[in-house]
Amino acid sequence: MSDILIDHADGVLTLTLNRVEKKNAFTQAMYTTLADALDAAATDATTRVVVIQGHATVFSAGNDLRDFLSGPPISGDGASPVQRFIAAMAQFPKPVLAAVCGPAVGIGTTMLFHCDLVYAGDNAAFSMPFVNLGLCPEAGSSLLAPRLMGYHRAAEALLMGEPFMAEAALEVGLINRIVPPTEANALAQTQARKLAAKPSASVIETKRLLKQSQAAEVTQRIAEEFSSFGRMLQAPAAREAIAAFTEKRRPDFSGL
Numbered sequence: 260m261s262d263i264l265i266d267h268a269d270g271v272l273t274l275t276l277n278r279v280e281k282k283n284a285f286t287q288a289m290y291t292t293l294a295d296a297l298d299a300a301a302t303d304a305t306t307r308v309v310v311i312q313g314h315a316t317v318f319s320a321g322n323d324l325r326d327f328l329s330g331p332p333i334s335g336d337g338a339s340p341v342q343r344f345i346a347a348m349a350q351f352p353k354p355v356l357a358a359v360c361g362p363a364v365g366i367g368t369t370m371l372f373h374c375d376l377v378y379a380g381d382n383a384a385f386s387m388p389f390v391n392l393g394l395c396p397e398a399g400s401s402l403l404a405p406r407l408m409g410y411h412r413a414a415e416a417l418l419m420g421e422p423f424m425a426e427a428a429l430e431v432g433l434i435n436r437i438v439p440p441t442e443a444n445a446l447a448q449t450q451a452r453k454l455a456a457k458p459s460a461s462v463i464e465t466k467r468l469l470k471q472s473q474a475a476e477v478t479q480r481i482a483e484e485f486s487s488f489g490r491m492l493q494a495p496a497a498r499e500a501i502a503a504f505t506e507k508r509r510p511d512f513s514g515l
């Protein structure tokens with residue numbers, strides 16, 4: 260079974276994260292599949308709305324930490340799988356809906372800043388633990404989190420890296436609605452079909468106008484973050500954090 264399930268019906272492209280045994284941690288292959296699907300959907304007239312969803316128990320544990328070691332995930336030309344995926348999300352012209360239940364770690368949360376509507380199970384737990392991994396924010400989150408949540412809440416989320424639950428995410432405006440976990444994917448599908456039935460040109464123009472004031476800034480910040488992220492990934496703190504994860508122990512950052 261593929262790690263990304265792709266379904267197309269009623270104008271809605273649904274991308275389901277399907278690596279539940281590894282908590283839907285993103286591999287480079289998964290980013291490539293998602294980026295390819297989004298790139299094709301951007302110009303495919305039969306796709307009017309995209310839904311990204313996970314499982315009722317988990318949205319995503321973020322980047323696969325073992326995959327980080329198998330090859331540099333960031334390339335200077337911006338063409339690595341994760342860079343392609345984030346660019347596709349940030350620039351996607353049609354509505355993207357997400358259904359999030361359980362843990363949404365790292366890019367599992369930061370990708371939501373690029374979604375238009377987010378529905379969450381009451382078990383959703385959002386976290387951006389980049390500092391705990393010796394890394395820094397990505398996907399434009401250093402710009403978009405403070406803009407959405409206010410500086411101090413964004414600083415707490417990005418510096419402390421602790422999870423915040425669905426109620427807190429609703430309060431800061433990261434998500435639209437909280438439902439029982441078994442209903443999140445169905446709600447996203449219902450809303451997606453409602454949107455897909457609306458006049459496509461109006462929907463696309465509305466999204467463009469909503470996003471245009473910060474589009475260039477977001478692109479620039481994403482590039483700046485990836486540059487730092489790629490450098491920090493090679494540094495001792497991240498090496499220690501990833502080794503600790505694979506060895507199932509606490510990291511030791513003393514002296515780092």
Ligand code: COA
Nearest residue numbers: 280281282284320321322323324325362364365366388389
């Ligand atoms: N990369 C690689 N493998 C991961 C992973 C990740 N980001 N997250 C989870 N997994 C794997 C675990 O190693 C484990 O594999 P195993 O069964 O072969 O040992 C399996 O998925 C289940 O994970 P587990 O930690 O036992 O599940 P849990 O329900 O106790 O906890 C999380 C879920 C998401 C809270 C926890 O897995 C976690 O914190 N993961 C790391 C998140 C992270 O730091 N992501 C990077 C952000 S940049």
